[in-house]
Amino acid sequence: MKPAVILVGADKGGVGKTTVSRVLLDYLAANNVVTRAFDTESPRGTLKRFHPGITEIVDINHTPDQMKIIDTLNSAGAKISVIDVRAGQMGATLRALREIGFLDAAQAEQFTFVVFHILGPSISSLDEIAEIAPFVSDANYFLVKNFINETTFFEWDPRTYASYFRKIKHAGDVTIPKLNEMAFEQVELSGVPFSAFxxxxxxxxxxxxxxxxxxxxxxxxxxNISAEFDRVGLLATLGAKAPKR
Amino acid sequence: MQRRTPAYIVCSPQARAGVTTVARLFGDYFQNQRREFIGFDTDPHETPFASRFPREARVTNLSVIQGQISLFDRLLVNDETPKIVDVWNRSFKHFFAIVREVGFIEEARRLSVEPIILYVADETTSSLESALQINRQWPDLTLVIVNNEGAAPMGAEVHDILARYPSEHDLQIPPLDPIVQKIIERPGFSLSRFMLAPPTDMSIVVRTALRVWINRNFAQFQSFELRMTMSDTPFLS
Structure with missing residues (x-):
């Protein structure tokens, strides 16, 4: 199994990046995939609050922290690293990864690189796709429609979305369904992973x-979310063994 | 050995099928035996079941999450106190959608709570279809088909109609004379209190008819409870 980096991000805030990161960590743990996580909401991270044992808070634009993530990909016990990218830092993070040569290494198949791009309900989220596209041509790129915070993607016209979606080869799309508000609130208050709840x-x-x-x-x-990750073959992408369901 | 706690879910997708009468009879059956029960009325508007048992039954509005919590979380407490849920026909679909979504039946079994569906049948195909759907979804669930002859008479074809329903158990609630029916529908009239101390000013004909009706129903409930207890006892089943 090659080391893998999963980047979860969006340029807009409040679209549920950390929620998706949390669900992803639960999904990987449920499939016996040892994972570590990096929370870029420095100095205080939300992801670390829910998964304190495996999460480290880093500043992705800070060289020592970049080294902490990238230089340890091969040596770390956990072969999968999930990076929860803070709002507004998606483009900057991808640029930083390109500058340090990570994207080239991923292209050379030294690492598996997966990007979960969380889309919000507004049209500006679709414009983000065009901005991010140049960086992810060799990544496993997933556009995530996250319904957890919003009931409808009100500004979206399906044809407009399809035209953006077609711009990127190999892009997959994942839908995160809505969760009952009170259930979500209760998990937030309890401060535990969804699986522990x-x-x-x-x-x-x-x-x-x-x-x-x-x-x-x-x-x-x-x-339902696990079924979505199974549908897009996430475990196979990461080189992990898919369980019999 | 702790016994399994029964959760009687009385339901029908049809209005006026006689669901509340069945729920009420079960409530009075327990009271007549001086046993406690906890009731739930899922009709938040008219509260026909909760009005009969203001001390034992609570009103739960399933359209809000607080109502769902107050019902299902309480049903899952294995305290050997029987629970009775009067499922309003307008909540029927939503009730079973929640049961499915939250995995209630599976969790109940894990916690030694035994959900028992008392399905009040009628002659409509939609009612039959809903019963079949419940049976398909949970084949091991105890599904009791109730023929409430007074509320939903099925005419001459009653045996053919009931034969299409999936059930290992059935209950038959006989019809009541309209005069007696009117009396038991009076607000505040309690079947169990009647059994313990019949009103002295009541006609002896009415008293006898009502007592016979109640006894027939209670005898069936007792026999059903015994069968359930025996099926819980490995060397007797």
Whole structure:
């Protein structure tokens, strides 16, 4: 299994990047893929709050931190690194990765490079695709429609979306369905990974008293997202063994 | 050994099928045996079941998440206290959609809570289809087909109609004379209180008819409970 970097980002804020990163970490853990994560919301990271054991806060524009991520890809115990890119830093991060030669190394197949580009409901999200496209020609690029924060992608015309989508070869699209607001809020308050919430566990691993109904909603929501990741063949892309379902 | 806690879910997709009568009979059955129960009325507007049992039953509005939590989280408590849910016909689809989405049946089994569907049948194909759908979705779920002869009479073809329903168990609620029916529909009239102390000013004919009707229903419930207990006991089943 080659080391892999999964970049989760968007140039707009509030589109649910960290939520997608969290779901991704749960999905990989459920499939026995050892993963580490980097939270670029320096100095305080939301991702680290939910996955403190495997997450490190870094400043992606800071050379020592770039070294911490890239130079350890081969030596780290975890072969998969998820980077939750802070709002507005997607373009800058990709530029930084190009400058340090990471994109070339990915092209030479030394690493697997996966980009999850989280799209918001506004048309400006579609313009981001055009900006990011030049950097991801050799990446496994997934456009993520995240419905968790919004019920509809109100500004989108399906034909406009399709025309943007066609601009990028090999792009896949992933849909994150809506989660009941109260269930989402309860997970936020509990400060645990979605999987721990479903399993009724506190951050310390003790038995919790979360509502069964809310856990049920989260369980179904996670199952649907796992089906989406399975559908796009994420585990195969990462070189991990897909489990029998 | 702790016994499984039954959760009786009384339902029908049709209006006026006699769901509340069945839920009420079960409530009075437990009260008549001086046993506690916890009831849930999913009609937040008219609350026909909760009005009969203001101390035991609560109103839950399934269209809001708080209502869903107050119902399903409580149903999952394995405290050996029977639960009765009167599913409003307008909540029927939503109720089973939530059951499916949150994985209620599977979780209930894990926690030794036994959901028992008391499905009040009628002659419509949509009702039959809904019962078949429930059976397809959860083939191991205890599905009891209730023939409420007073509320949803099926005429001469009753046996053919009921034979199409998927069920290992059935209950038959006999019809009541309209005069007696009117009496039991009075607000505040309790079947269990009637059984314990019948009103002295009530006609002896009405008293007898009502007592016979109640006894027939309670006897079926008791027999059903016994069968369920025996099926829980490996060396008796």
């Amino acid at each position: 479903v399993n009724n566990q506190t951050a310390e691993g003790d038995a919790a008293k979360y509502s069964f109904v809310l856990r049920g909603y989260v369980r179904t929501w996670m199952r």
